[in-house]
Amino acid sequence: MGELEPKQSSPNVNVTLGSRVTEQRKSAALEFPCLLCGAGLPILVSKAQKPYFVCNHCGVQTFVRGKEGIKRLKEMANSGILISGRRESASYGIKLYNRLEQLKLQKLDLKLKQGIIFVDQNVENAIRIVDAEIEKVEGELAEAVRILEREK
Numbered sequence: 001m002g003e004l005e006p007k008q009s010s011p012n013v014n015v016t017l018g019s020r021v022t023e024q025r026k027s028a029a030l031e032f033p034c035l036l037c038g039a040g041l042p043i044l045v046s047k048a049q050k051p052y053f054v055c056n057h058c059g060v061q062t063f064v065r066g067k068e069g070i071k072r073l074k075e076m077a078n079s080g081i082l083i084s085g086r087r088e089s090a091s092y093g094i095k096l097y098n099r100l101e102q103l104k105l106q107k108l109d110l111k112l113k114q115g116i117i118f119v120d121q122n123v124e125n126a127i128r129i130v131d132a133e134i135e136k137v138e139g140e141l142a143e144a145v146r147i148l149e150r151e152k
Contacts (some may be wrong), residue, residue, distance in 0.1 A: 030077040
């Protein structure tokens with residue numbers, strides 16, 4: 001009877017942001033939008049040195065785990081592609097913009113998975129669905145602007 005040993009190749013074991021003090025300073029200036037209301041939330045660092053954020057208004061607490069998740073969070077926060085809403089009137093537009101940026105990233109990921117010589121029809125279909133969703137969200141954003149301008 002042997003003991004279970006953790007696999008060294010597991011990508012999600014003991015994945016941290018790095019030095020807690022250094023990462024807290026770096027992440028303190030970064031914000032991530034709340035998943036429900038779009039409000040800007042500071043990215044915090046847990047005792048286990050994992051990133052998380054809390055929206056006291058909505059009661060949402062989000063922890064980011066794993067190597068890939070932490071990597072994506074860093075990329076998105078540092079790139080500035082996600083905008084956090086601060087005013088109630090603009091939050092809908094900000095949510096739509098954030099959704100567009102997420103869809104564009106998904107489309108890019110799918111394109112990278114698509115074969116050059118042998119086209120995977122399933123990946124191609126997924127790209128078409130993402131394209132359709134992008135057009136839909138762009139239309140919703142344009143309509144929101146038209147409504148807002150009529151109300152002026």
